[in-house]
Amino acid sequence: MAAEGGRRRGLGLLFVVSALLAGAAAVWLYDRYTGFADAPLQGIEQGQTLRVERGDSFVRVLGRLREAGIDAGHELEWRLLARQLGADARIQVGEYALDPATTPRRLLEQMRDGQVVSYRFTIVEGWNIRELRAALAKAMPLEQTLGAMDDAALMAALDRPGVHPEGRFLPETYAYTRGDTDLDLLRRANRALEQALQGAWESRAHDLPLEDADQALVLASIIEKETGIASERAQIGGVFTRRLRAGMRLQTDPTVIYGMGSTYDGNIRRADLLADTPYNTYTRDGLPPTPIAMAGVEAIRAATNPADGDALYFVAVGDGSGRHVFSRTLDEHNAAVREYVRRYRERFSPQ
Structure with missing residues (x-):
């Protein structure tokens, strides 16, 4: 009986020791797991990114980390953590930012939620289509697809065949991700322009001397090129509206410059004002045939809701501020x- 009792005590002790060892092992494994999940990955350099491409397996993603010189640890730990976070079957394609503080938990959350790296491209108010295309060609990592595509082919690719591209893209800052193309961005900018133009046209002032929204866009592009002073846009819109209503020619230099194309060298001469082109508003009545630049939302609003008044003329102040003097009569x-010429000579004549 005593021997049997001893065996029972021995088995009990063995069970206790085994349980303690199992508990200690579980604590050790838990500490190791949590330490892995929340410890910064080693080997990351500032500015590095991780790309997940379509068809990549979980193992391939870890392989990309290792190829970048990052200590990715053990696959089992990654899989356990991914399952805990619900990321094991939800890793999304894209480019992800890495920094020296990135942990496995944070990286998996990013990939699960599709928190990809975002880039920005700004279409500047007043750009023409040549300037826009040149800037797009330098935007990285935007995928370049336009290449030698001419303007007609470009607009056809945007489902706008036969439409002149000038002025058809809204000046704004657009976010894009790696894998987006230049055509993707232009498609968004074109849609944004059409929405802004339609909204402005629907809320336009009554009795405008404009036939449709496209003419409003042409006028908006001229306003955009005439002033960089936001508070003057509606005033200039008012001047042009009154001139159109009265049958007066617009006589605006930016249209002449646009019609000169690559021959413009920074100066407009009297001969240029007299040289007839479809865009010369000194020699032709009404609006030019197309916009001459990318017009922003405020310029579009100025064309569709111009300021009231009786001014029919304006000229730069001449002090370098970009402001204008508005006049009712030709004598004024x-x-x-x-006065503009006098101030200009004072500013630029040799001292």
Whole structure:
């Protein structure tokens, strides 16, 4: 009986020791697991990114980390953590930012939620289509697909066949991700322009001397090129609206410059004002045939809701501020022009 009792005590002790060892092992494994999940990955350099491509397996993603010189640890730990976070079957394609503080938990959460790296491209108010295409060609990592595609082919690719591309893209900052193309971005900018233009046209002032929204866009592009002063846009819109209503020619230099194309060298001469082109508003009545630049939302609003008033002329102040003097009569305007010339000579004549 005593021997049997001893065996029972021995088995009990063995069970206790085994349980303690199992508990200690579980604690050790848990500490190791949590230490792995929340410890910064080793080997990451500032500015590094991780790309997950379509068809990549979980093992391939870990392989990309190791190829980048990052200590990715053991696959089992990654799989356990991914399952805990619900990321094991939800890793999304894209480019992910890495920094020296990135942990496995944070990286898996990023890939699960599709928190990809975002880049930005700004279409500047007043750009023409040549300037826009040149800037797009330098935007990285935007995929370049336009290449030698001419403007007609470009607009056809945007489902806008036969439409002139000038002015058809809204000046704004657009976010994009690696894998997006230049055509993707232009498609978004074109849609944004059409929405802004349609909204402005629907809320336009009554009795505008404009036939449709496209003419409003043409006028908006001229306003955009005439001033960089936001508070003046509606005033200039008012001047042009009154001139159109009265049958006066617009006589605006930016349209002449646009019509000159690559021959423009920074100066407009009297001969240029007299040289007839479809865009010369000194020689032709009404609006030019297309916009001359990318017009922003405020310029579009100025074209569709111009300011009231009786001014028919304006000229730069001449002090370098970009501001203008508005005049009701030609005599007042001529006096303002003489003052502009005087101030200009004072600013640039040799001392």
